[in-house]
Amino acid sequence: MAVTLKEIARIADVNISTVSRALNDSPLITLETKEKILAIAERMNYFPNSLARGLVSHKSETIGIILPKIFFLQGPFFSEVLSGIEQVSVKNGYNILIASATGKKQEKNFPFNLTRAKRIDGMLIINEQQRIRNLLALKKESFPFVFLNRFIKDTQINCVASDNVQGGHIATQHLTRLGHKRIAVITGSLKMAASHERLQGYRAALEEAGIPFDRRLVQEGLFEQGIESGVECATRLIEQSPLPTAIFAFSDEIAIGVMQVVKSKGLKIPEDIAIIGYDNIEYSAHLSPPLTTISQNPFTIGSASCQMLIDILSEKKVENNHIRISVNLVIRESCGYKQKKRA
Amino acid sequence: MAVTLKEIARIADVNISTVSRALNDSPLITLETKEKILAIAERMNYFPNSLARGLVSHKSETIGIILPKIFFLQGPFFSEVLSGIEQVSVKNGYNILIASATGKKQEKNFPFNLTRAKRIDGMLIINEQQRIRNLLALKKESFPFVFLNRFIKDTQINCVASDNVQGGHIATQHLTRLGHKRIAVITGSLKMAASHERLQGYRAALEEAGIPFDRRLVQEGLFEQGIESGVECATRLIEQSPLPTAIFAFSDEIAIGVMQVVKSKGLKIPEDIAIIGYDNIEYSAHLSPPLTTISQNPFTIGSASCQMLIDILSEKKVENNHIRISVNLVIRESCGYKQKKRA
DNA sequence: CTGAAAGCGCTTACAG
């Protein structure tokens, strides 16, 4: 029923190894036989059984994407990362297998359930919480992988991540340059490396501007809570006196919550309080006032990590295995850039 | 190097077929030998080579997800669908392979490149534009698949989709019940079935309310353009006289654009013009005024379709192979529900 | 350049 090498060999009246050579562009075959065989294969709609092929070649031509939790799939950030991965993988003839590390069984068996099943050639791990122990197990098996969205100190481990330190830095610098001195910050969970790194950039920028760090201006929010979290934290900040003159939110969604609180108190943005966000979500340009923010490049995180993995799989030299993806400052109106310039 | 049945058999001092039986819970084995073998397998961190297993069992335990374009990955809708698929597939021990139908080669070879490669057992096709011809080819190969997010008339083809007719209907009905007679509508591309179906619901609701259909109140927008498209179409609508008293946008993003235009003209929402959206994106609750909208259930679309496919793969009876996922009306303030009730 | 054979790591009838 299924079209196999055997079937094609029978029709072409050659051995199956000859058919295999024709299909694999082997030099060990005359152009004539090759063309005859390819014509037959095409006519029969032949496609190789990738299981059989993989069993002998030890390659599946598939990249595994390891996700922490399903909820990570939500939000435009991950979608963009996935798009980047997808573009590079398709271009290089690789398939993508989504393997969530969710569930007790999966977690217990990770990574052997994946490395030994031979279904994937390498993996891209998107997992803030991934236990280092697991990564070392992978390393010991010398299974190719790239860790996304967070840097591991171990230089043996390949990483691609957004430059959060830079992001925290340029956002804060933008505010200090506009003359702000009391700059509050609303982080994501302090369990996440991203929060710490951005905070590090924030402190560096303060120091450069000669502004002492004030712990009371730091509120710990939650990325998952988004707007709600922004409302809560901003409410606490607004009770302080003197008021902060600027608030740096570690996500645009948090910033949206902040804007709601600030406006509801009758304060003007940016005149009374400047606000800067992080992520440049689509809606941020349509807020009132349009939100100044940091734009990450999730697509590039995806494409760069996938390219690195494919380079490793094809045994190309990888010059730099700790790639930091730059972020950009997107200036709109919530920090009053234009106004100050004119003044 | 790799742990195989052979290796385990050698250590347990039995034949590899006995090892296979132990691992596969076969009744043809004594509890004693089974336990001995399982202990060894666990200690050695054995996991079966899924390629070899699949080659003989003719099952890959993998579900393919076919996407039209990478850009489809963006937006919360698809992410939710994917989450639903993921939850059901993980629970049933299935992996997910993402196979984009993008690229000339892929498009030309679809679906044989997938069905014949034996990498997947069935597929979920998320593809508004997917050519019917391809679906028939799949059907002819009797390859299991479910078509998502659109209904195909052919009852032989399994479909799971949002009830767009219902959505168009209840949104419009909400407006007619509030007394509106001039209800404009901004669709998505009329090339998309979703637009037509919602329009069908819109017309049905008008008819029920005894309101004649007026072609001039229908503007064709573009889902991809979102806010921009809403701005454009609303601008055209606002030039009409008499003005529509309500605007039904086929996406929340379009509705956001509409709100901007309406406000910029000095018109009040909902007093001068009521606005209703579609999708219930996260931000819609935080607009001013909060947007009344239709919420779809993308997670359920994903989980229901995946369950249907798995039922088919496990040869369970599928009672209904055309599943329509209901939508809900989310009443907020942009149509002035509360106000009218009080008045 | 082509063919015959071995083998990738499994499962599953077939003997016993």
Place this chain on the structure above:
DNA sequence: CTGAAAGCGCTTACAG
């Protein structure tokens, strides 16, 4: 209940 053998559909040394 266990083992020996065949076979899934390929690739790739080894002969010729």
